[in-house]
Amino acid sequence: MKLLRFGAPGQEAPGILDANGRVRDLSGVIDDVAGEALGRDSLARIAGLDLESLPEVPADTRIGPCVGQVGKFICIGLNYADHAAESGAEVPPEPVIFNKWTSAICGPDDDVIIPRDSTKTDWEVELGVVIGKGGRYIDEADALEHVAGYCVINDVSEREFQLERSGTWDKGKGCDTFGPLGPWLVTPDEVEDPQALNLWLEVDGKRYQDGNTRTMVYQVAYLISYLSRFMSLQPGDVISTGTPPGVGLGQNPPVFLRPGQTMRLGIEGLGVQTQKVVADSDA
Secondary structure, three states: OEEEEEOOOOOOEEEEEOOOOOEEEOOOOOOOOOHHHHOHHHHHHHHOOOHHHOOEOOOOOOEOOOOOOOOOEEEEEOOEHHHHHHOOOOOOOOOEEEEOOHHHEEOOOOOEEEOOOOOOEEOOEEEEEEEOOOEOOOOHHHHHHHEEEEEEEEOOEEHHHHHOOOOOHHHHOOOOOOEEEOOOEEOHHHOOOOOOOEEEEEEOOEEEEEEEHHHEOOOHHHHHHHHOOOOOEOOOOEEEOOOOOOOHHHOOOOOOOOOOOEEEEEEOOOEEEEEEEEEHHHO
């Protein structure tokens, strides 16, 4: 299934994509694509619905972030060896963990705002993993049973804030609109192998990133198990699993986003995002 959320920012309703690519309203079935609705029993109930009986949503309706009420937005750094190399960093001996604030979350096609005083806003296409079953100390062998679904994430980053302003990476990762999610939350039955997905990103039609999740240093099941050693994972938590090479910082010379540009990015089977880049003063 491809679950989604539609409507004005902050007022999104739950939806599902039917076999003809039309959005159907799930409001009469679940309150939101969030929390307990992401559990296996709930997903099985949704899978049994006659989608043709659900109200159709107008085609021009805004698509919001595919998960609501996100508790934690956890990110993994330097998780592709070739991206670590282009960043001038060594592959870490354990996963690098940082956070994006939930206020960074926006829809897949919403504008991305370059923050005030930014000179180095960058892009990163990433596979998102959404937790459906919570837990602590999860065995790696059981980890994928805790997944509600997968999605596209653009881990937008301000490199000066992240790397040159002292402290943790978080201050360059969590600016408003720096976390587009979606368009869809794709359930595991439609993702045969999360470690065999092509992912790509273009800016103004030029392809910068073109990779595959098979080259992750730490794979999805391991990451879920690893994170659960340090925190309880809960339904609706989002894990962004790292980016392949081709970010702006890694270009020679580096290339960063400017107002008026357009990012387009996608992951095989998980959909496509398109974002216009705007200045903070225009937002």
